[in-house]
Amino acid sequence: MALKGNLRDFNVTQLLNLINIAQKTGTLTVEGPDAISWVSFRAGKLIYAQMGNEDGSLTGILTRAGKITSKQADVIKENATEKSDQGLGLLLINAGYLSQQVILGSIQQYALDIVYQLFTWIDGLFRFDNDVLPPADAITIRMDLENIIMEGSRQTQEWELLKDEIPSLDMALTFVDRPGADIRDVQLTVEEWKVVSYINPKNTLKQIAKTNKMNDLEIRRIVYGLVQAGLVEIIRPEGMPLPPKAKKLPPVDKKQQASLVNKLIHRIRSL
Amino acid sequence: MQTVKMVVTGPFNSGKTAFIQSVSEIDVVSTERKISTEAERIKETTTVAMDFGRITVDDDLVLYLFGTPGQKRFDFMWEILAEGMLGFVVMVDSARPETFREARGILQTFRAYAPTPYVVAANKQDLDDAWEVEDLRIALGLDSKIKMLPCVANDKGKVKSVLLELLFSILEESKE
Numbered sequence: 001m002a003l004k005g006n007l008r009d010f011n012v013t014q015l016l017n018l019i020n021i022a023q024k025t026g027t028l029t030v031e032g033p034d035a036i037s038w039v040s041f042r043a044g045k046l047i048y049a050q051m052g053n054e055d056g057s058l059t060g061i062l063t064r065a066g067k068i069t070s071k072q073a074d075v076i077k078e079n080a081t082e083k084s085d086q087g088l089g090l091l092l093i094n095a096g097y098l099s100q101q102v103i104l105g106s107i108q109q110y111a112l113d114i115v116y117q118l119f120t121w122i123d124g125l126f127r128f129d130n131d132v133l134p135p136a137d138a139i140t141i142r143m144d145l146e147n148i149i150m151e152g153s154r155q156t157q158e159w160e161l162l163k164d165e166i167p168s169l170d171m172a173l174t175f176v177d178r179p180g181a182d183i184r185d186v187q188l189t190v191e192e193w194k195v196v197s198y199i200n201p202k203n204t205l206k207q208i209a210k211t212n213k214m215n216d217l218e219i220r221r222i223v224y225g226l227v228q229a230g231l232v233e234i235i236r237p238e239g240m241p242l243p244p245k246a247k248k249l250p251p252v253d254k255k256q257q258a259s260l261v262n263k264l265i266h267r268i269r270s271l
Numbered sequence: 272m273q274t275v276k277m278v279v280t281g282p283f284n285s286g287k288t289a290f291i292q293s294v295s296e297i298d299v300v301s302t303e304r305k306i307s308t309e310a311e312r313i314k315e316t317t318t319v320a321m322d323f324g325r326i327t328v329d330d331d332l333v334l335y336l337f338g339t340p341g342q343k344r345f346d347f348m349w350e351i352l353a354e355g356m357l358g359f360v361v362m363v364d365s366a367r368p369e370t371f372r373e374a375r376g377i378l379q380t381f382r383a384y385a386p387t388p389y390v391v392a393a394n395k396q397d398l399d400d401a402w403e404v405e406d407l408r409i410a411l412g413l414d415s416k417i418k419m420l421p422c423v424a425n426d427k428g429k430v431k432s433v434l435l436e437l438l439f440s441i442l443e444e445s446k447e
């Protein structure tokens with residue numbers, strides 16, 4: 001079934017978060033304002049990215065990264081017996097022109113640049129196709145999305161959205177109990193560490209912000225990044241009184257209530 | 272005679288009325304009045320007062336299902352509706368990601384009104400554009416502990432299982 005929509009309603013941060021948590025394999029296609037982009041994932045890791053209006057071939061990427069000149073790129077393209085990126089990469093390594101690290105590093109940076117560019121798109125149709133992967137002869141990488149999401153969130157400063165997502169600073173934070181979500185594996189900024197170090201069901205966001213001398217926007221931005229990376233969760237702080245109108249269930253007697261609920265279950269089953 | 276209530280909430284057009292209608296023994300639209308501002312003309316009638324369904328259990332017990340009014344200007348009614356409810360269902364139109372954020376906001380608001388059990392119904396699962404339940408769970412930022420159920424609001428069987436899951440949660444809680 002479909003995983004598609006418009007970035008206006010479900011933004012790139014949220015999409016990457018979903019792909020990360022659901023460990024999806026496939027390709028995300030985004031039609032942005034003046035380009036189309038394809039980003040592929042395997043088990044929730046970024047493996048490949050292309051931007052429609054750019055030369056995303058290995059020679060194109062290496063030229064962009066300043067590892068070869070465009071003249072060299074032309075020569076390579078003309079003379080290489082190997083036309084696939086993988087073949088060409090091996091050729092360059094074996095001939096001693098470039099190291100494997102330089103090649104993989106350039107491809108990684110290229111993919112990252114594309115993904116960070118996507119973060120700036122606020123309008124555009126997206127679609128995720130399960131199990132659609134890059135061509136077999138492409139050179140793929142393998143990057144965790146958590147750091148990318150954190151960095152992307154750092155770069156997106158959407159106050160309105162932040163206020164929507166985190167309406168109240170009277171809430172507290174807790175670490176998410178999910179396999180693979182280990183805060184120690186994530187590179188945090190100093191500011192993020194300041195927040196993380198105060199995570200406790202008793203501390204409200206307001207208190208954490210005040211202690212760290214952060215304003216409402218700063219605290220929201222950091223918390224949003226941590227939440228989207230699936231590392232922390234917003235909870236009602238311990239000991240917070242319920243709003244005045246909130247009341248417990250009407251029948252106080254638990255036994256009586258259980259019998260009432262059983263009656264309801266019986267009745268609804270019979271509908 | 273005892274009456275108990277459960278609330279069906281969710282964004283405009285998510286399927287609340289259809290949901291209640293599927294299991295109610297009375298006609299739900301009876302409390303609806305036509306309104307016709309341009310923005311709200313997505314469908315013929317829209318709920319201005321509240322949806323209201325009834326399931327008679329026996330001579331001594333009646334269950335009411337209330338749907339929350341969709342328009343922002345009726346938010347004040349939520350609190351009144353939430354008071355004393357056994358639990359609530361949050362309806363989400365699985366095919367309209369533009370409503371997910373609002374659904375999340377509604378869920379948080381209701382949760383703040385009353386600490387009662389709730390389930391989330393991923394409605395309109397019969398549509399081609401419907402997001403899968405597990406994708407929706409992540410999109411809504413819901414913990415794996417929260418019950419999310421596939422739903423088609425005009426399919427009585429599906430509605431029954433959503434209500435039953437909610438009742439099971441309520442039962443669990445009353446045992447604690």
Ligand SMILES: Nc1nc2c(ncn2[C@@H]2O[C@H](COP(=O)(O)OP(=O)(O)O)[C@@H](O)[C@H]2O)c(=O)[nH]1
Pocket residue numbers: 281282283284285286287288289290314318338341394395396397398422423424425
């Ligand atoms: N295909 C499909 N349509 C539905 C479903 N539930 C509701 N609808 C339709 O969606 C529209 C809005 O439903 P309604 O119950 O009035 O939404 P409300 O505003 O939340 O009360 C109506 O046209 C319904 O017939 C469903 O599960 N599947």
Ligand SMILES: [Mg+2]
Pocket residue numbers: 287288289317318322338
């Ligand atoms: Mg309605």
